[in-house]
Amino acid sequence: MDLKIVLPAGGLLLVLCLAAASRSQSPAGSAPVLVKAELPNPPAYTQDGRLLFPAHYREWVYLSTGVDMSYNPKAIATGHTVFDNVFVNPGAYTRFLQAGTWPDKTVLVLEARMGMDRGSINQQGHYQGTQVVGVEVHVKDEARFSGKWAFFDFDDEVSGSLFPKDAACYSCHADHAAVDTTFVQFYPTLLPIARQKKTLSESYLKEEAAAK
Numbered sequence: 001m002d003l004k005i006v007l008p009a010g011g012l013l014l015v016l017c018l019a020a021a022s023r024s025q026s027p028a029g030s031a032p033v034l035v036k037a038e039l040p041n042p043p044a045y046t047q048d049g050r051l052l053f054p055a056h057y058r059e060w061v062y063l064s065t066g067v068d069m070s071y072n073p074k075a076i077a078t079g080h081t082v083f084d085n086v087f088v089n090p091g092a093y094t095r096f097l098q099a100g101t102w103p104d105k106t107v108l109v110l111e112a113r114m115g116m117d118r119g120s121i122n123q124q125g126h127y128q129g130t131q132v133v134g135v136e137v138h139v140k141d142e143a144r145f146s147g148k149w150a151f152f153d154f155d156d157e158v159s160g161s162l163f164p165k166d167a168a169c170y171s172c173h174a175d176h177a178a179v180d181t182t183f184v185q186f187y188p189t190l191l192p193i194a195r196q197k198k199t200l201s202e203s204y205l206k207e208e209a210a211a212k
């Protein structure tokens, strides 16, 4: 069978016009236009305003682990050594490396995990057990929250509840955290970047100077 593509004269004109238009949008030699892509793991909510559990946070970028640093009452109530592991969605991490601060739709997860001291061949150190004793999330969603950021608490792996704006989370983070209400002073791969990009908060710089 013989296939023929028949282009009416008008159609050919249209094709030529489209080609000319696309050339005029990006003239040769000009800098490429950067399109701000959406972050791949943005926060998602239920209809009644709960945050959906970030199911894959364990595959996100690891920031640091604190030992017995958590302010989570569930972690403190264990009366045990507790590790807290901090993770961030990968797109937000990449933007932090470029800008020294967080983009909209950043999701930071603080996972409190039971510390263990006796087990297997371990004699005197502490290691992380399989029991997660709490998960808290700090989300930047500028259109949704008047202070840009909000905190959520999870009791299950389905959805978490919003902490009200007068909860202690907001004031401690606002007053003491090094970058944009997040505790970058405890995230060793990020602190040098924030220093270099000069994004450290006034309050943190004052506290740092006073501690010397």
Ligand code: HEC
Residues within 6 Å of the ligand: 065, 066, 067, 069, 070, 071, 084, 086, 108, 109, 110, 136, 137, 138, 151, 152, 153, 163, 167, 168, 169, 170, 172, 173, 181, 182, 183, 184, 186
């Ligand atoms: C007295 C100060 C203080 C209070 C109150 C506090 N935090 Fe934090 N938070 C910290 C510190 C310090 C870190 C650093 C990470 C660590 O603990 O290892 C942190 C880190 C976090 C992180 C990791 C992301 C980030 O912003 O750096 C989350 C999530 C978090 N806190 C949630 C909460 C929630 C939810 C509350 C309120 C229920 C709360 N915090 C109350 C001091 C505080």
